[in-house]
Amino acid sequence: MNGEVVVLRYGHRTVRDERITSHCCLVARAFGAGKIIVEGFEDEELKRTVGSVNKNWGRGVRLEFTEHWKPVLKKYKKLGYKVVHTTMYGLPLQDNIAKIRTWKKVLLVIGSQKVEKEVYEMSDMNISITLQPHSEVAALAIFLHEYFGRKELGKIFPGAKLNIMPQKSGKKIEGHKKFSDK
Amino acid sequence: MNGEVVVLRYGHRTVRDERITSHCCLVARAFGAGKIIVEGFEDEELKRTVGSVNKNWGRGVRLEFTEHWKPVLKKYKKLGYKVVHTTMYGLPLQDNIAKIRTWKKVLLVIGSQKVEKEVYEMSDMNISITLQPHSEVAALAIFLHEYFGRKELGKIFPGAKLNIMPQKSGKKIEGHKKFSDK
Numbered sequence: 001m002n003g004e005v006v007v008l009r010y011g012h013r014t015v016r017d018e019r020i021t022s023h024c025c026l027v028a029r030a031f032g033a034g035k036i037i038v039e040g041f042e043d044e045e046l047k048r049t050v051g052s053v054n055k056n057w058g059r060g061v062r063l064e065f066t067e068h069w070k071p072v073l074k075k076y077k078k079l080g081y082k083v084v085h086t087t088m089y090g091l092p093l094q095d096n097i098a099k100i101r102t103w104k105k106v107l108l109v110i111g112s113q114k115v116e117k118e119v120y121e122m123s124d125m126n127i128s129i130t131l132q133p134h135s136e137v138a139a140l141a142i143f144l145h146e147y148f149g150r151k152e153l154g155k156i157f158p159g160a161k162l163n164i165m166p167q168k169s170g171k172k173i174e175g176h177k178k179f180s181d182k
Numbered sequence: 183m184n185g186e187v188v189v190l191r192y193g194h195r196t197v198r199d200e201r202i203t204s205h206c207c208l209v210a211r212a213f214g215a216g217k218i219i220v221e222g223f224e225d226e227e228l229k230r231t232v233g234s235v236n237k238n239w240g241r242g243v244r245l246e247f248t249e250h251w252k253p254v255l256k257k258y259k260k261l262g263y264k265v266v267h268t269t270m271y272g273l274p275l276q277d278n279i280a281k282i283r284t285w286k287k288v289l290l291v292i293g294s295q296k297v298e299k300e301v302y303e304m305s306d307m308n309i310s311i312t313l314q315p316h317s318e319v320a321a322l323a324i325f326l327h328e329y330f331g332r333k334e335l336g337k338i339f340p341g342a343k344l345n346i347m348p349q350k351s352g353k354k355i356e357g358h359k360k361f362s363d364k
Contacts, residue, residue, distance in 0.1 A: 016201070020202070020205065026315060027320045029314065030312045030315070031320070057314055089349055091349070125350075128346070130212045130335055130337070131348065132208075132242075134212040137323075138213070141317075141319075154274070154276070169302045171271040
């Protein structure tokens with residue numbers, strides 16, 4: 001897989017966001033991002049979730065926290081990352097993904113409904129994934145899927161205790177003592 | 183867009199699922215599904231959310247509820263729909279999407295962690311979108327994106343009160359009296 005993506009989850013402030021942020025972390029991992037930085041409080045449950053998935057299913061995304069998005073954005077810009085912000089108000093993904101793919105280091109900002117104007121201004125590109133309201137979880141998945149050109153679907157995670165053997169029906173997991181069909 | 187997709191959201195049972203189910207509904211709409219059927223209690227807040235988005239942003243997905251998934255699955259099979267179930271234990275999407283695209287009517291079942299064995303058995307295809315744990319919101323988005331071959335990204339929603347004019351930075355909405363740059 002060409003390129004490296006760090007995800008910045010803007011505005012994880014309340015308990016209301018917990019499950020959505022958890023889905024964001026798992027999607028970042030499954031679809032090949034190297035790191036996700038969560039803005040907001042250091043969420044112990046989130047740490048446990050990501051830690052446990054990495055332990056069982058192989059080393060994937062790293063999880064970090066930040067008190068404020070802005071120092072992160074500035075730091076990654078200095079490190080040569082291009083900042084892409086997903087928003088329903090931005091330029092269509094399908095018209096701009098070819099250009100974005102030439103950027104080998106991307107900081108992807110995923111927000112919620114209220115994102116400060118400065119995020120728009122400091123981003124190298126604001127992109128829309130459909131012009132409709134939907135979900136940062138979906139936006140993240142579609143971005144990574146398009147950026148990695150589908151290759152992420154077959155990504156191998158090193159050090160996995162458990163590996164799935166794809167089945168027509170039922171479940172088969174390598175690494176379990178007994179295979180379950182349920 | 184070729185083909186028709188009805189989404190069946192399995193197991194929306196608790197308050198814990200509310201925001202995730204809400205994201206599923208909005209993703210179903212934004213990515214071109216015709217209908218989403220939620221298994222579980224008739225959630226008034228969900229109705230308001232979907233109703234309001236359809237009113238403001240154009241007619242999209244229809245929302246229905248069911249007490250149990252099985253009669254829905256049987257009904258749609260009789261109507262000629264093929265049943266596709268997304269599960270991390272299934273056959274890889276990338277190897278099977280070409281075949282699924284030949285199916286012009288699809289009932290897509292999206293679950294949570296615990297899905298009954300019978301869902302696997304009654305499905306025409308169990309497919310995995312990565313072999314990793316992640317999110318039904320992401321699985322739904324990627325499935326629709328692959329099924330509609332990216333065309334859903336430009337889908338027009340009839341009767342919209344509000345339309346976004348894509349911008350390099352900031353926000354522009356047609357249908358608002360004043361354009362806002364924030």
